[in-house]
Amino acid sequence: MADVLWGKTVAKDIRREIRDKLSGKGLRMAAVVVGIHGDAMTYIHQKLRWGKKLGVEVEVDTLPGDASEGEIIAEVRSLGERDDIHGIIVERPIPPGTDYARVVAAIPPEKDLDGMHPHNQGRLVYGDEALAPPTAMASVEILERNGISLEGMRCAVVNRTPVVGRPLVNLLLNRNATPTVVHTRTGNPAEILKGADVIFVAVGAPGFLRADMVSRDSIVVDVGINVVDDRVVGDADPEIYEIVKAYTPVPGGVGSLTTALLFRNLLHCATLQGVI
Ligand code: NAP
DSSP, rough: OOEEESHHHHHHHHHHHHHHHTTTTTEEEEEEEEOHHHHHHHHHHHHHHHHHHHHHHHEEEEETOOHHHHHHHHHHHHHHHHHTOOOOEEOOOOOTTOOOHHTTTTTGGGGGGGOOOOHHHHHTTTTTTTTHHHHHHHHHHHHHHTTOOTTEEEEEEEESSSHHHHHHHHHHHHTOEEEEETTTTTTTTHHHHHHHHHHEEOOOOOTTOOOOOOOOEEEEOOOOOOEEEEEOSSOOOEEEEEEESSSSSSSSHHHHHHHHHHHHHHHHHHHHHTTT
């Protein structure tokens, strides 16, 4: 019977750890949303809820769906100049044709809640995890806080984006794990996945991780969030739950941790700005 690695209890622990440090300090974060998207609005509601619990103001800046890259960048810059805003996140998705890298580069690095600014991605390469992207951080922390050390582990990471895969590789290297990255051009991914101690899957395709890609010793961290028939599911086919050693569920796994880690990043931002 596989161990289920829940994220909800871990998220509560993190909230306890950061609550006293954050509340009553007059901190404010800004979330920039371009257009109205179900995905972005779900994340906004989570932030508003957490903000209330932690005594942090969450300001939502909504731009029209047809805002140009220049307009989005100008909005991000003007938020960055405000002393009363201590952290900024630009919600995905942004309009097609807009360069996300250019948009996040307009956030002052010390206000970069999502760890997407090139400065913070670069700091991570040097081993500084203070402003690591929350999803990548959640993927390792859900294991560590469930008592699983990554030291010496062979890890397969199915994703190579700056949001998940690339920062995750650095977090794994920092923990003396041995990561292998799998993407759409990788030949024979099943062989790599089956040979890994830990499989991190963030593809965005329900049922991607099948029984022939795992073993009895696999630990599966399912980062995928997909909606099928109005239900949220991950990237792992439920048939693997009968085979593997441990897995993170969807919902209730990695996703439950990301908001907690975003607020922990706010704490790091405020410290970097010298306001707490
Ligand atoms: P993305 O930009 O679409 O990237 C998907 C990645 O998966 C790419 O690197 C892609 O490879 C790889 N991939 C796709 N199909 C593959 C296949 N058949 N074989 C091997 N690799 C394949 O998505 P993303 O923004 O990184 O997010 C990925 C998933 O994580 C989504 O389900 C998203 O909802 C979820 N997510 C969850 C959280 C959370 O809090 N839990 C946060 C963010 C994202 P190529 O680079 O070769 O195209």
